[in-house]
Amino acid sequence: MPELPEVENLRLGLEKAILGQKIKHVKVKKPKLVSGKGTLRSPSLKKTREFEKDLVNEKFSSIERRAKNLIFKLTHGKILLAHLKMSGQFAYQPKSNKKTITGGHPIELSEKELPNKHTHIIFELEKGTLYYNDTRMFGYVLFYPSLEKFEAENHFDLYGAEPLDKKFTITNFELGIKNSKSKIKSLLMSQGVVVGLGNIYADESLFEAGIHPERPANSISRGEVELLHKAIIRILKRAIKVGGSSVATYRLLDMSQGNYAREHKVYGKAGQLCPACKRPLEKILIQARTTIFCLNCQK
Numbered sequence: 001m002p003e004l005p006e007v008e009n010l011r012l013g014l015e016k017a018i019l020g021q022k023i024k025h026v027k028v029k030k031p032k033l034v035s036g037k038g039t040l041r042s043p044s045l046k047k048t049r050e051f052e053k054d055l056v057n058e059k060f061s062s063i064e065r066r067a068k069n070l071i072f073k074l075t076h077g078k079i080l081l082a083h084l085k086m087s088g089q090f091a092y093q094p095k096s097n098k099k100t101i102t103g104g105h106p107i108e109l110s111e112k113e114l115p116n117k118h119t120h121i122i123f124e125l126e127k128g129t130l131y132y133n134d135t136r137m138f139g140y141v142l143f144y145p146s147l148e149k150f151e152a153e154n155h156f157d158l159y160g161a162e163p164l165d166k167k168f169t170i171t172n173f174e175l176g177i178k179n180s181k182s183k184i185k186s187l188l189m190s191q192g193v194v195v196g197l198g199n200i201y202a203d204e205s206l207f208e209a210g211i212h213p214e215r216p217a218n219s220i221s222r223g224e225v226e227l228l229h230k231a232i233i234r235i236l237k238r239a240i241k242v243g244g245s246s247v248a249t250y251r252l253l254d255m256s257q258g259n260y261a262r263e264h265k266v267y268g269k270a271g272q273l274c275p276a277c278k279r280p281l282e283k284i285l286i287q288a289r290t291t292i293f294c295l296n297c298q299k
Contacts, residue, residue, distance in 0.1 A: 002068060002084060002104070004163070004196025005239035010090070010103040011065045017092045017101065021125040022059045023074075026052045030120035030137060037083065037140045051143045054078065055123075066156050067195035079144040081155065082132070088139030089118075094128035107133050160193040163232050168194060174225045177217045184220060185213035185286050194232065199289050201239065203267045205231040212298045213291050214284070238263070266292040 002010070028034050031043035034051045058074040065071065072080035082088075089104035093114055102110055109116045110133050121132035121141055132141055144150035160176060161168040176193030177184070187193055188202040197205070206213050208231035211224055220228070242263075261268075265275050270283035274294040282295050 003198040003201055004065075004068065004236055005201075007068050007070065007084075007196075008065055008240050010084075011063050011070055013101070013103050014070070014090065014092075015063050017094075017128075018060050018125060018130055019063065020059060020061075021127055022057060023055050023123055023125060024057075025122075025124040026055050027122040027124075028052055028120070029115075029122070033120050033132070033134065033137060033140050034142060037142065039138075041140075047143070050145070054145060055080075055143065066162070067159055067191055068198075069155070077146045079147065079150045080141055081144070081150070082141045083139055084134075085136075085138035085140075087136040088132065088134040091131040091133060092128055093131070096127070105135075107135055159191055159195050161195070163194050163196055163236055168229075168233075170226055170229050173229050174222060177220055177225060180217040182217050183213065183286060184211060184215050184217045185291060187217045189287070189289070196236070197232065199291075200264070200267045201232070201235055203292050204235050204265060207266045207293060207298060208235065210298055212295075213286060213293050215299075266294065268292065 028048050028051055031045070031048040032041045035041055035044035035047045055074070055078070058076065058078055060072060061075055062073045063070060064073065068083065070082040072082065074080070084090075084104045087105045087107075089102055089107055089110065091100055091102040091110050091114060093100040100111070100114060107116075107118050109118060110131075114129075114131055115122055116133070118133040118135050119131050120134055120137065123130040123132075132139075144153075161172060173194065177187065180187050180193075182190070185202050185206060188197045188205070189199070191197075203213070205228060209224060209228040211220065211228060266281055269281055270290070270292050272281055273279065274281055274297060277294065277296045279294065279296050281292050284291050284293075
């Protein structure tokens, strides 16, 4: 699943491609993707009809991000909420030169044929076509006729602070940590204290702060909180600047890979030598996710 830097770069790419364009026609080929966001979703004919009808003639006025979600704001207060999950992809094909640009998880077929069997939503715009493709169909694109309807769903009530927001202070971060007995890595990935951190940036931040990923959160000292807070901000800013990590299959909107993977200190490097002490890096599982750390440097 893409983490905050990758989603932020996709947002920036989509802004350049579709902002200000009018939606001329919408076709939903897989109704369950616009009917809800749970693991088990039933197709809703009513929501599908609203999605296809009520978006016509609307323009994309802005694209925002909350954690790993994309929020498309349209004219007249209408909103689309999208989450790529494990294998979602946006592809934009402009009319001008027919060169398709995609962002998210690469789907080989999408590079040759659009729409294809993985294309589930089609937005015909003034200057091109935007496709939502998803091989495993875990993602979703939900429509809300107004800001009030959107806010009534309380999508982000359990979310913590955005790590690059002013509200992500050391004091607030420490409060969230001190109130939890969970393993610190599990807490970082839960999105309840700080959002946008997944496996990659949790491992990298904990290594930089010198904190063992299995430490109980409430055992971490104020000084360690400060180090972790600083590490999260520095690493995410750097990752956004270079386009994210693009580990495995994730791509930016122009199909380029992010460059931050070259700067990983521990993620994906089990058995290799720690860049600090030159001892082999350890590998364990935390919440069924591979976790890489240095037993010597992280206490």
